[in-house]
Amino acid sequence: MGINLNPFTWWNGATVGTWFGLRGKTRVGEDSLGNVYYEGGADTAGRPRRWVIYRGANDASRVPPEWFSWLHHHVDDVPDRALPAPRRWEKPAVPNMTGTALAYRPPGALEKGGVRAPATGDYEAWSPEA
Template sequence: MNLLKQIFTWWNRQTIGTMILTFFSGKLKGIDEFGNKYYESKSGRRWVIYKETVEASNIPPNWHNWIHFTNNKLSVASQKKHSWEKRHVSNLTGTNRAYRPKK
C-alpha cells in the first residue's frame, strides 16, 4: 500500500520520479533535526525528502536558506543559537494547535 501511495501521490514523502532522481543523481548533503534529507545533483539542483508529511514549513530556517540558494554553506551543526531564538515550529494552521486569539 505504501508503494502505491508513492506512485500516485506527491504528499506522501516522495514520488517514484523523485526516488529515481535521488538514486541516480542525488548526493546527500545533510539531515536536519526533524529527519528531513537534503540532496543536491551535479548540476546544482537541490531538493528535500521529508521524513513525514510533505509541508514546506517543515524546513528549518538554515536549511531554507540553503535550498533556496541564499547561503551555500552547510555548517549547520556548528551554527550558534542565540538565547532569544525559539525552536522551529512548522505551520500549524488547520490543526488543533493553531493560534486562536482570545476575544
C-alpha cells in the same frame, strides 16, 4: 498510508519518480524534523541543484530557516558548517499549524467558546441614522 500508497501520492513524501531522479545526487544532510537534503547537477543559472525530501507530509513550512537558506543558495555550505551556532535565546522552528488542533485561536474565536472581552468606552458603534 504506508508503502502501498507512497509510489503514487506526492503529498505523502517522495514518489518513485523522485527517488529515480535522485540517483547519482549527493545526500548532504538531515534536519531535526527528519527531512533529507540532496544536491547535484546544475540549474539554469549554473548553480548546484538542491532538493528536500520531506519526512511525512510535504509542507514547505516544515523546512527550518537554516536549511531554507541553503536550499535558496543564501549560504554555499550546509548549515552545520556555514552558520554560527544557535544563540541561547533562539527558539526552534515550528511548522505552520493552520488547520490543526494546535493552530492559534484568538480570544473570542468559536473554537475557544466564542466569548470575547467587552468593548471599552472609546468605541462607538456606527449606525446609519447618525
